[in-house]
Amino acid sequence: MKRISKHLIFILLLLVFQVAIISNLPFYLSHLNLILVCLMFLSVVYKFKLGIVYSFIFGVLLDIYSALPFGAYLIALTVTIYFAYKFFNQFLTNKSVYSLIGLTALSTVIFNAIMYSYKVLFYYNNAREFFSFDLLLLWIKTDFIYQLVINLIFVIVLFLAYNFTSNRFRAVFIDTTKQ
Amino acid sequence: MMLNRSTKLVVISVVIVLLLIFLHYIKVLRPVENLVVGVTKGLLGYGYSISNEVGQKYLTYESKANLVKENEQLKEQLADLLHQKSDFTEQKDENEFLRQQLNFIKEHGFEFEIANIIGQQNLGIKSLLILNKGEKHGIIKGQPVLTSNEIMVGKIFEVERNRSFMLLINDDLSKVAAKVQNDDKTMGIVEGEFGLGLKMKLIPQTEIINEQDIVITSGLEEMVPAGLIIGAIASIEKEPEALFQQASIKSLVNFNKLTLVNIIKQKNEEN
Structure with a gap:
């Protein structure tokens, strides 16, 4: 029960931060995709299964507060986690900060590609710029690049903070060097 | 057919996702969604107001910083403009002076040398001004010095190669x-x-x-x-x-x- 409460509080806090707080933050901080970064972090640090469970929960929660048709976030997060999992298993050998950075970058690209597709399908299809390359470039320049950078910065900060309190990464580093 | 672990995970995931979407659209999930909204609404509102305040404060700070920056830029522009104005005024005065000299030359038929006052000699004789023209320009000791409106203001007191000294007419030695x-x-x-x-x-x-x-x-x-x-x-x-x-x-x-x-x-x- 205590464990479930811990998870619930964590989920609630992340939701509040993502939906209510981050969007109002100044500078480029509003581009941060906290939930995605945390999902990647949990998947790498703990287990991908936990990441998948979280992606279902966050998918539903974000869909409730989203203007997109229900399931958009659910599918985007689940697909992102799946590809991250595949990438991790096939290309990355251990849990390290580099894996974390790589997976965060990959997940940001996949997640945004899916979300952009949704937006194009459901919103921009009435506009003249439907599937416009210029629009895509504009979105990359004004939104995606910032999100990618800020997500990577945040995941590094998260890693450093976590590294101070846990040996989970350190042990892996030691094992890696011994091989 | 035996499925491997990874495929099982994918299948289960797809089923869950589809099920959730299906349940949402047939409104079975509605009570859960309502509960979630009920629980999180207050928290989200509170979080939003706090972040909004922080954002506003930052915007205020940013706008103040911008104002300071803009103010500095305007000050620089003002300094530039004043400098330009000063240059223009100086050029205008010089232009007027030259026009008057031209008329004077035409009228009297004198040969002139226009000189700038570049300093003042303070060696006991207060009214000794330094001119930027000297021997090289045909200046000789004793030549009269006039203003633009043909009024005599002094005489050349001392001449060097590139400069000369003019004794003002109101000096005790004049x-x-x-x-x-x-x-x-x-x-x-x-x-x-x-x-x-x-x-x-x-x-x-x-x-x-x-x-x-x-x-x-x-x-x-x-x-x-x-x-x-x-x-x-x-x-x-x-x-x-x-x-x-x-x-x-x-x-x-x-x-x-x-x-x-x-x-x-x-x-x-x-x-």
């Missing part, structure tokens, strides 16, 4: 042969009075001079042509027992505001 523009063409010598004023001396008692009479150069000096205006008589000092009378001359020039002057080199032979 002496200029002059005459009053009256019927008698009264002659005298205009001397400076410690840099404070001018006095015309050696005026015979018999001559009749009046206040406001114009005093001009007499032409008795080798370098100084006749007819250059020195000033106007401000007051007359006449004592019965003295051989000569004298008059205070008021120059029409403010000696402290001289920047450009005109040195008469010689009479232009062509004219």
Whole structure:
């Protein structure tokens, strides 16, 4: 029960931060995709299964507060986690900060590609710029690049903070060097 | 058929996702969604108001910072514009001066050398100004120096190759042969009075001079042509027992505001 409460509080806090707080933050901080970064972090640090469970929960929660048709976030997060999992298993050998950075970058690209597709399908299809390359470039320049950078910065900060309190990464580093 | 672990996970995930979407659209999930909204609404509202406040504070700070930056930029622009204005004013003055000189040359047929005042010599003689023209430009000791409006303000006191020193007419050392523009063409010598004023001396008692009479150069000096205006008589000092009378001359020039002057080199032979 205590464990479930811990998870619930964590989920609630992340939701509040993502939906209510981050969007109002100044500078480029509003581009941060906290939930995605945390999902990647949990998947790498703990287990991908936990990441998948979280992606279902966050998918539903974000869909409730989203203007997109229900399931958009659910599918985007689940697909992102799946590809991250595949990438991790096939290309990355251990849990390290580099894996974390790589997976965060990959997940940001996949997640945004899916979300952009949704937006194009459901919103921009009435506009003249439907599937416009210029629009895509504009979105990359004004939104995606910032999100990618800020997500990577945040995941590094998260890693450093976590590294101070846990040996989970350190042990892996030691094992890696011994091989 | 046995599925491997990874495929199982994918299948399960797809099923869950599809199920959730299906349950949402048939409104089975509605109570759960309502509960979630009910629980999180307050928290989200609170979080939003806090972040909004923080955001606003940052915007205020940012806008203040922008204002400060803009203010600095405007100050720089203002300084530039003032500098430009100063340049323009200087050029305008110089232009006017040159036009006047051109008219003067046409009128009198003198050969001129226009010089800038570049400093002041403070070696005991206060009224010694440094000019940027010297021997190289044909400047000789004793040549008269005029302002743009043809009023004599001094004479060349010392000449060096690239610069010269001009003694202001109101200096104690200055002496200029002059005459009053009256019927008698009264002659005298205009001397400076410690840099404070001018006095015309050696005026015979018999001559009749009046206040406001114009005093001009007499032409008795080798370098100084006749007819250059020195000033106007401000007051007359006449004592019965003295051989000569004298008059205070008021120059029409403010000696402290001289920047450009005109040195008469010689009479232009062509004219």
